[in-house]
Each structure stands twice: as C-alpha cells, then as structure tokens.
Amino acid sequence: MDRTRAPPRALPPMPSTYTEDEIPISRPKKKKSKPPGALEDVVQDSILKSSESKEPLTPERRKRKKKRLAEVETSFTKQNFNTSSVIQNGNDVDSQRSVEEIVRKPRRRTKKTRPADHEFPNDLGVEEEDIIPDGHLKLSEQHPAFIVPSLTSQPVGKLFVEKNRKFQAADRSGIIKTTEHGDDFLDIKSTWSSMDVALTVHRSFRMVGLFASGFLSGYTVWNIIVIYVLAGSQLTTLPNLLEIYKGLAYPSQCFLYFLLVLSTVSAFDRIDLASVSNAFRGLVTLDPSAVASFSKKIQSVRSFSLGLLSTWW
Amino acid sequence: MSAFPLPSSEERFLLVEGSTWYAVRVTRWRISGYYGQCGARMLQPGNYSLVLTLQFLLLIYDLFVNSFSELLRSAPVIQLVLFILQDVGILFAAIVLFLMLFNTFVFQAGLLGLLFQRFQVTVLLCALHLALSVSLHVWLMNLRWKSENTFVWSDGLQALFVLQRVVAVLYFYFYKRTALSLGDSRYYHDSLWLRTEFARVRG
Numbered sequence: 462m463d464r465t466r467a468p469p470r471a472l473p474p475m476p477s478t479y480t481e482d483e484i485p486i487s488r489p490k491k492k493k494s495k496p497p498g499a500l501e502d503v504v505q506d507s508i509l510k511s512s513e514s515k516e517p518l519t520p521e522r523r524k525r526k527k528k529r530l531a532e533v534e535t536s537f538t539k540q541n542f543n544t545s546s547v548i549q550n551g552n553d554v555d556s557q558r559s560v561e562e563i564v565r566k567p568r569r570r571t572k573k574t575r576p577a578d579h580e581f582p583n584d585l586g587v588e589e590e591d592i593i594p595d596g597h598l599k600l601s602e603q604h605p606a607f608i609v610p611s612l613t614s615q616p617v618g619k620l621f622v623e624k625n626r627k628f629q630a631a632d633r634s635g636i637i638k639t640t641e642h643g644d645d646f647l648d649i650k651s652t653w654s655s656m657d658v659a660l661t662v663h664r665s666f667r668m669v670g671l672f673a674s675g676f677l678s679g680y681t682v683w684n685i686i687v688i689y690v691l692a693g694s695q696l697t698t699l700p701n702l703l704e705i706y707k708g709l710a711y712p713s714q715c716f717l718y719f720l721l722v723l724s725t726v727s728a729f730d731r732i733d734l735a736s737v738s739n740a741f742r743g744l745v746t747l748d749p750s751a752v753a754s755f756s757k758k759i760q761s762v763r764s765f766s767l768g769l770l771s772t773w774w
Numbered sequence: 775m776s777a778f779p780l781p782s783s784e785e786r787f788l789l790v791e792g793s794t795w796y797a798v799r800v801t802r803w804r805i806s807g808y809y810g811q812c813g814a815r816m817l818q819p820g821n822y823s824l825v826l827t828l829q830f831l832l833l834i835y836d837l838f839v840n841s842f843s844e845l846l847r848s849a850p851v852i853q854l855v856l857f858i859l860q861d862v863g864i865l866f867a868a869i870v871l872f873l874m875l876f877n878t879f880v881f882q883a884g885l886l887g888l889l890f891q892r893f894q895v896t897v898l899l900c901a902l903h904l905a906l907s908v909s910l911h912v913w914l915m916n917l918r919w920k921s922e923n924t925f926v927w928s929d930g931l932q933a934l935f936v937l938q939r940v941v942a943v944l945y946f947y948f949y950k951r952t953a954l955s956l957g958d959s960r961y962y963h964d965s966l967w968l969r970t971e972f973a974r975v976r977g
Contacts (some may be wrong), residue, residue, distance in 0.1 A: 463828060485975030506961065535798070550962065611959070629878075643905075653819050654959055654974060655816075655817045655818070655819050655822040655957040655958075656957050656958055656959055657819070658822050658823050658826065659821050659826070659954040659955070659956075659958070662826060663954055706846060711844060711845055712845060715841050715842050715845050716841070718840070718841050719838075719841040719842075722837055722840075722942070722943050722946060724838075724843070725943050725947075726943065726946050726947045726950065729947045730947070730951070734947065735895065735948070735951060771904055
C-alpha cells in the first residue's frame with residue numbers, strides 16, 4: 462500500500478518558482494512568528510475561522526487523490542497536475558482571487574510555518590496532508606500552485622526518479638537512453654527468435670543437400686565412365702580394371718555413401734517423410750521429389766550391400 | 775499456475791516540465807514464458823544456436839565415422855577408438871535431445887503424451903540406431919581384433935551392416951528434423967494450440 466501511495470505524495474513540493482523562492486526565506490521568519498500572545502495570533506485565529514468555511518473542499522481532494530491512485534495503478538500513467546489545477550481554477554478562480562486579496566498577509570505566514578513543520582514534504586502520508594495543523598489555512602498554500610500553471614511551461618531538463626522512497630534528480634538523457642536500450646532489446650528479441658535460427662539452418666542445409674545431389678550425380682557419372690573405360694569394350698581388359706580400381710574402390714565407395722546420405726536426407730526433407738501419408742501420396746502420384754528420394758534410398762541400400770563385397774581386398 | 779503475465783520491473787519518475795509535474799510509473803510486463811513460476815522460459819536464440827551446433831557436430835561425426843571407418847583401419851585400435859567415440863556421440867546426442875524435450879513448456883505442463891506422439895519416431899530411432907551401432911561395432915571388433923585383413927563378412931554381419939547404415943540415414947533425417955522443430959516457440963509458452971491439444975488429449 463505504501464508503494465502505491467507514493468506518487469500522490471509527490472504533490473506537496475510546489476512546482477512554482479514563486480514558492481521555491483519563498484521557502485528558504487520563510488524558515489527564519491517562521492521562528493519570529495512563534496512567540497505566543499503576539500498580535501498575529503489574533504489574525505491567525507480570524508483566518509482559521511475563515512478557513513473553516515473552506516474545509517468541505519478537503520474530502521474532494523481526497524477523492525481526487527484516490528482517483529489518481531487508481532490511475533497510477535495502471536501500467537503507464539501520466540498525471541498532469543497542471544490540468545487538474547487548471548480545472549480547479551476554472552471552477553472558482555474568481556472567488557479564490559478575492560479570497561487571496563483578503564488573506565494575502567496570512568498566506569505568507571502559513572508558508573513560512575509549513576516548511577518548519579514538515580522539512581521533507583515527500584515523507585508525508587496522504588492523509589496527513591489533508592489535516593490542517595493548528596488551524597493554519599491549508600488551502601491558501603495550494604493556491605499559488607494552481608495559479609502559476611497559467612504561465613507558459615518551460616522544460617528544465619530534469620527528471621526526478623524515485624529511489625528509496627524519495628525523488629532524486631537524475632539525468633534525463635541517461636534514463637531515456639536506458640529505455641531506448643530496452644526497446645532495442647525487445648526489438649531484437651522480437652525479430653530474431655529461435656524459430657528463425659531453425660529456419661536459417663534448414664535453408665542452409667537445403668543448399669548443402671542440393672549441392673550434394675549435384676555432386677553425387679556428377680560423381681556417379683564419372684565413376685561409370687572410369688569403370689567402363691578401364692574395363693574396355695566387352696570387358697576385355699578386366700585385369701587392368703581390377704589393378705587400377707583396387708586402390709580407388711574403398712575411397713570412392715565411402716565417398717559415395719557420404720554423398721548418398723546427405724542427398725537422401727535432403728530428399729526426405731523435401732517430401733516431408735515424417736508425415737507418411739503425404740510421402741506415400743507423393744510416391745503414388747509420381748511426384749519428382751518423392752520418386753527421387755525413393756530411388757536414392759534404394760540406391761543407398763544397394764550401395765551398402767554390394768559396395769563392401771565388391772571392394773573387399 | 776497463473777496464465778497471466780507478471781510485472782518484471784517497475785520504475786517511478788517525477789518529470790518536471792517547467793511548472794508542470796508529471797508522475798510517471800513505468801511497469802515492464804513479462805509477456806512471454808513463466809519465469810519463476812514453473813521454471814520454463816523462452817528459448818533464447820543464442821542458447822538454441824549453441825545446442826543446435828552441438829547436435830549437428832555430433833551428427834556430422836556420426837556420419838563421418840559411418841562413411842569412412844572402413845578406410846581408417848590400418849590398426850584395429852584406431853577403429854576401436856572411432857567406434858567408441860561414435861557410440862558415446864550417439865548417446866550424448868540422445869541426452870541432448872531429451873534435455874531439449876524436458877525444457878519445453880509442453881513437457882513441464884505434463885503433456886508427455888503429446889510430446890511422445892510428436893517425437894516418438896525420433897526417440898525410437900535413437901534407441902534403435904544406438905543398439906544397432908553398438909552391436910555392429912562389437913561384432914566387427916571381435917572378428918577383426920584377432921585377425922586383421924581377413925574376410926569377416928558373414929551373411930549375418932553384412933545384414934547387420936546394411937541395416938545399421940539404412941537406419942542411420944533415417945536417424946539423421948528424423949534427428950535433424952526434431953532438433954529444428956524444437957526451435958518452435960509454440961513449445962515454450964502457453965498458447966491456444968497447446969490448449970486445443972490438451973483438450974483433445976483429455977477429451
């Protein structure tokens with residue numbers, strides 16, 4: 462609960478330059494106003510009476526804060542206090558000005574006393590703010606904040622980040638950079654996923670398989686031509702073939718097996734052998750890839766079974 | 775187990791624009807995975823690339839030994855080492871595959887039947903290929919260890935040899951296919967597909 466209440470607590474630091482200028486000066490003056498029995502106390506009492514007539518506004522403020530609290534609960538909320546204050550100004554700006562003129566002097570006094578009572582306005586609880594201590598006019602100190610926004614706002618380039626339940630000034634550009642980095646990370650994550658890795662590998666393997674298929678066809682043609690040339694027409698020079706091909710047989714068969722496996726796996730990929738019905742349908746309808754994969758499988762079985770025997774020495 | 779994402783981080787800012795103050799709360803929501811709830815998390819592309827590289831290296835080594843083991847038999851010890859490494863590689867590949875399967879959200883949700891139905895061929899081929907390889911290697915080494923350069927190819931051995939080579943091709947294909955399909959993000963988070971499958975399995 463404390464954490465959720467924290468953003469509304471940011472309200473008390475008055476954003477207007479007027480109040481910021483006033484607060485440091487007001488501290489020593491406040492002590493002067495302390496002595497009891499002074500003439501000013503009488504004035505304060507009279508102000509208290511007038512402030513009591515304004516008190517019904519405080520529940521409204523509570524409601525508004527609760528409303529803000531509920532808004533803050535959402536993931537991302539911008540609370541422009543300016544707009545809310547302007548709305549309030551729009552409601553009773555005339556009456557406030559008239560009241561201001563009347564209570565101008567006491568208002569200064571209340572400002573003077575306030576920082577001494579609460580040195581760290583951020584540490585105040587939400588409820589504590591609404592309590593008017595010692596009969597001081599609470600509402601009057603809010604008024605400057607609500608009037609000042611009618612001036613043109615100027616960026617100060619400061620950003621206050623909550624750390625340890627206190628807002629501390631931070632470099633704006635640094636935080637913007639960190640958020641940008643986070644966005645970049647999310648972008649990378651969304652664009653490059655594990656599925657993309659798998660697809661890239663699959664595509665590259667298709668290229669390898671295609672190359673292996675082409676190489677295998679060329680290699681087998683070369684193998685046939687070499688054997689027929691060495692054997693001669695009508696197998697007349699068979700001893701010549703055996704003599705020369707003896708050293709080539711094992712490496713050529715092993716290489717043939719290697720290429721056959723690569724191209725067979727590639728062919729299986731193309732017909733998607735895992736779904737048997739599709740593969741069988743492709744074979745029945747004489748789909749070229751299905752026929753190619755089937756013939757490669759037969760060729761590989763033949764190669765394994767006969768290759769070793771034919772090349773054994 | 776909640777199906778809703780959890781907020782991963784929360785930051786609060788007080789933004790001052792001139793005399794206007796903005797109270798901003800930025801909440802970053804974790805929209806994928808169930809980190810910290812059941813341990814499953816999205817598969818990172820870097821990790822997946824690493825695992826995929828390892829799996830492909832094991833497959834390539836297996837293919838290399840299957841292809842060229844008959845060439846590299848100048849001494850029986852060389853072939854023995856190659857065969858041992860090949861069998862260990864097959865076993866290691868199977869372990870990596872099972873670890874990949876255990877890492878999926880489908881497995882951690884308890885839908886073992888669904889996973890087994892999808893990858894049963896691969897799992898069976900892994901076991902079959904390992905069994906055939908080990909038996910062929912044991913048989914060959916037994917015959918060749920005592921007498922080198924003799925004709926050892928009996929009918930049974932030749933049949934086992936052909937069977938092992940044929941199963942190896944199927945094993946390569948199904949293992950590669952499974953390794954690539956496990957990169958699908960559907961296996962790593964809750965989805966409509968998973969719920970449909972779950973309902974189908976239960977119904």
